[in-house]
Amino acid sequence: MTDIPMSSEAQPRSNSLLSQDARTRKRNATEKRFRMYGVIAIGIAMAALVILLTSIVSDGAGAFRQSYLSIPVALDAETLDPNGNRDPAEMSKVLTLSYGKVLDKAVETAVADSGIAIEGLTSSDTSNLISKEASAQLRNHVLANPEQVGQTVDFNVLVNGRVDGYFKGRVSMESAARDANTSPQQLQLADALKEQGELVTRFNWNFITNPDASDQRPEAAGVGVAIIGSAYMMLVVLFLAVPIGVAASIYLEEFAPQNRWTDMIEVNISNLAAVPSIVFGILGLAAFINFVGLPQSAPIVGGLVLTLMTLPTIIISTRAALKSVPPSIRDAALGVGASKMQSIFHHVLPLAMPGILTGTIIGLAQALGETAPLLLIGMVAFVREFPAAPPEGLWDPASALPVQVYNWTQRADPAFIERASGAIIVLLIFLFCMNLLAIFLRRRFERRW
Amino acid sequence: MYDINRAERAVTQQDIKISASKVQVYYGDKHAIKDVDVEILDKTVTAFIGPSGCGKSTFLRCINRMNDTIPIARIEGRILLDGEDVYDRRVDPVQLRAKVGMVFQKPNPFPKSIYDNVAYGPRIHGLSRNKAELDEIVEKSLRGAALWNEVKDRLHEPGTGLSGGQQQRLCIARAVATAPEVLLMDEPCSALDPIATSQVEELIDQLRENFSVVIVTHSMQQAARVSQKTAFFHLGNLVEYGSTDDIFTNPQDSRTESYISGRIG
Numbered sequence: 001m002t003d004i005p006m007s008s009e010a011q012p013r014s015n016s017l018l019s020q021d022a023r024t025r026k027r028n029a030t031e032k033r034f035r036m037y038g039v040i041a042i043g044i045a046m047a048a049l050v051i052l053l054t055s056i057v058s059d060g061a062g063a064f065r066q067s068y069l070s071i072p073v074a075l076d077a078e079t080l081d082p083n084g085n086r087d088p089a090e091m092s093k094v095l096t097l098s099y100g101k102v103l104d105k106a107v108e109t110a111v112a113d114s115g116i117a118i119e120g121l122t123s124s125d126t127s128n129l130i131s132k133e134a135s136a137q138l139r140n141h142v143l144a145n146p147e148q149v150g151q152t153v154d155f156n157v158l159v160n161g162r163v164d165g166y167f168k169g170r171v172s173m174e175s176a177a178r179d180a181n182t183s184p185q186q187l188q189l190a191d192a193l194k195e196q197g198e199l200v201t202r203f204n205w206n207f208i209t210n211p212d213a214s215d216q217r218p219e220a221a222g223v224g225v226a227i228i229g230s231a232y233m234m235l236v237v238l239f240l241a242v243p244i245g246v247a248a249s250i251y252l253e254e255f256a257p258q259n260r261w262t263d264m265i266e267v268n269i270s271n272l273a274a275v276p277s278i279v280f281g282i283l284g285l286a287a288f289i290n291f292v293g294l295p296q297s298a299p300i301v302g303g304l305v306l307t308l309m310t311l312p313t314i315i316i317s318t319r320a321a322l323k324s325v326p327p328s329i330r331d332a333a334l335g336v337g338a339s340k341m342q343s344i345f346h347h348v349l350p351l352a353m354p355g356i357l358t359g360t361i362i363g364l365a366q367a368l369g370e371t372a373p374l375l376l377i378g379m380v381a382f383v384r385e386f387p388a389a390p391p392e393g394l395w396d397p398a399s400a401l402p403v404q405v406y407n408w409t410q411r412a413d414p415a416f417i418e419r420a421s422g423a424i425i426v427l428l429i430f431l432f433c434m435n436l437l438a439i440f441l442r443r444r445f446e447r448r449w
Numbered sequence: 450m451y452d453i454n455r456a457e458r459a460v461t462q463q464d465i466k467i468s469a470s471k472v473q474v475y476y477g478d479k480h481a482i483k484d485v486d487v488e489i490l491d492k493t494v495t496a497f498i499g500p501s502g503c504g505k506s507t508f509l510r511c512i513n514r515m516n517d518t519i520p521i522a523r524i525e526g527r528i529l530l531d532g533e534d535v536y537d538r539r540v541d542p543v544q545l546r547a548k549v550g551m552v553f554q555k556p557n558p559f560p561k562s563i564y565d566n567v568a569y570g571p572r573i574h575g576l577s578r579n580k581a582e583l584d585e586i587v588e589k590s591l592r593g594a595a596l597w598n599e600v601k602d603r604l605h606e607p608g609t610g611l612s613g614g615q616q617q618r619l620c621i622a623r624a625v626a627t628a629p630e631v632l633l634m635d636e637p638c639s640a641l642d643p644i645a646t647s648q649v650e651e652l653i654d655q656l657r658e659n660f661s662v663v664i665v666t667h668s669m670q671q672a673a674r675v676s677q678k679t680a681f682f683h684l685g686n687l688v689e690y691g692s693t694d695d696i697f698t699n700p701q702d703s704r705t706e707s708y709i710s711g712r713i714g
Contacts, residue, residue, distance in 0.1 A: 257520065258520055326557075328553065328555055328557035329557060329559065329560075330518075331515070331518075331551075331553055331557065332553065332557040332558070332559060332620070332623075333559070333569075334515065334518065334546060335513070335515070335546060335550065335551035335552075335553065335624065336546070336547075336550065336569060336570040336573075336623055336624060336626075336627055337543055337544070337546040337547030337550075337570060337573065337574060337627055338543070338569075338570075338573055339543045342573055346569070346573075347559055351560065
């Protein structure tokens with residue numbers, strides 16, 4: 001594009017500076033064209049980004065809002081505490097099924113009291129208005145507050161996913177007519193309850209704090225366990241990959257002799273950076289689970305696999321950062337009698353810090369979004385239990401954010417698509433924060449020389 | 450301000466500080482220094498002159514073993530500092546460099562404060578017992594480098610914020626602060642303007658009272674102005690070594706004569 005065309009005959013040079021000669025015009029036109037290509041390229045990239053973000057946000061924003069039905073629930077003492085001594089240990093023998101009956105009755109009473117009359121409304125329409133998860137919610141609440149048995153308490157009950165979807169625009173009267181899980185009458189009832197203020201849609205903290213839920217109750221599913229699993233893995237990566245990576249690169253860059261061995265190591269580190277991530281998953285499965293015998297689905301294994309995956313990224317960027325420190329600084333330090341180690345740790349490393357931090361955070365962000373290797377080490381499992389606090393919790397089963405997204409997109413209920421997009425938003429927020437931190441640290445540590 | 454007569458002042462002391470014999474340096478297959486024998490006197494400014502690539506900087510860097518950092522460099526022969534071979538297996542180059550300070554071609558202050566730049570050497574060598582002593586060393590070194598009056602009010606500002614000449618004097622102060630016995634200067638004025646150059650040259654003349662100074666320079670005028678002894682290098686050979694006065698007025702070798710009269714270089 002920037003070739004200089006050789007013409008056989010030299011063109012006469014125009015004498016006036018005020019008029020452009022043909023050659024100048026041509027060069028200017030080339031430059032203008034090139035700038036235009038650049039603008040078009042950026043335009044395409046920006047458009048792709050905007051389309052991606054709008055589609056995710058429009059799909060996923062619903063996950064952050066949730067409809068609840070606020071009704072008085074009469075906690076029948078005979079059903080919930082047959083022995084009558086309010087001992088949570090004995091009350092825990094009462095199954096969720098009994099709580100479901102209590103709730104059904106409460107919903108029926110509430111609907112009857114509200115005086116809403118809808119033609120063709122069946123009793124199953126009424127009782128299915130609330131989530132299947134609601135009885136478990138109520139049971140947990142009662143076991144935590146046994147003294148409330150026998151009283152009537154106001155309780156916020158999760159609404160069925162279809163009804164919830166109706167308020168978010170995912171379900172319509174037409175689709176409900178074809179749907180075995182809901183009916184237009186049920187939606188009309190929900191509308192009427194909403195008008196009376198008993199059914200409210202508000203911000204859904206439970207999406208952030210709840211664990212995953214089963215296929216029938218998307219309204220209860222949350223990313224709590226996935227966030228904790230991802231956080232634990234990031235901890236493992238941070239504590240393993242950063243020291244190992246930085247130490248390895250300092251040794252290779254500053255101390256290692258230049259010979260065939262170090263050349264080979266160098267080439268192989270670059271090769272490792274290009275290995276597909278699923279290969280690291282197979283390695284993790286073979287080495288950490290089958291050979292070492294670490295538990296499946298555990299953040300420690302995920303963290304170790306991601307450490308292996310992140311190491312080359314960290315090593316390559318750290319070496320580049322070390323290389324970019326001007327040699328005059330090393331000379332200066334050696335010249336006043338600093339040892340090699342002192343010159344590196346007092347002068348070279350502080351100057352390389354912004355580059356090292358940026359590389360590390362980019363490596364961590366990459367690890368945070370990695371899915372494939374985690375599928376192979378069992379982190380795709382359905383985990384309802386929160387892992388314990390670290391360090392023991394690292395050995396407990398957990399999920400991870402990207403795997404949770406993958407998991408939810410596999411499920412049948414369209415409500416899970418909304419949840420998956422919501423989880424993507426959470427993941428993107430985390431990545432955004434990490435990149436922001438990288439920029440901040442870069443600014444903070446940057447020094448001129 | 451400085452003319453050639455300056456060099457005629459008597460060399461006050463004649464103790465031999467550095468004695469090199471049969472020094473050979475190879476960079477891989479390239480024979481960079483061939484059979485150099487030279488005796489550098491204490492409390493004297495010795496100038497190394499010669500055309501680019503003649504090995505004068507290489508030889509300078511042999512004296513404090515800075516060439517150790519270049520993996521392909523190989524050195525043969527002996528360089529004695531006060532009678533001790535600096536290439537003896539028992540010599541720790543770090544200890545040697547504390548004794549033989551170095552100032553580089555391009556001013557290279559650490560990206561730290563002026564104070565920390567000067568205090569770095571004394572700190573790592575444990576030359577001071579407390580803050581007061583360190584302050585004293587810093588002040589003395591900065592005074593020694595004729596920089597104190599310019600920076601005494603902004604000791605905690607970054608050293609990289611100084612002008613080029615000030616930065617180079619800061620580097621000299623940094624080298625002086627570790628109390629070396631020999632000061633090696635590798636073209637210390639090549640990045641400086643004439644005013645800064647004359648300041649540094651004046652400083653070099655003062656430093657002669659306490660150190661043996663070896664300076665590599667491209668400028669023959671500078672060699673004539675600041676040095677008492679001059680060595681002329683050509684293609685890795687030490688062609689001629691003698692008092693600056695003799696080299697410039699009565700060169701023995703035809704190559705020296707051609708160089709100083711500007712015919713080769």
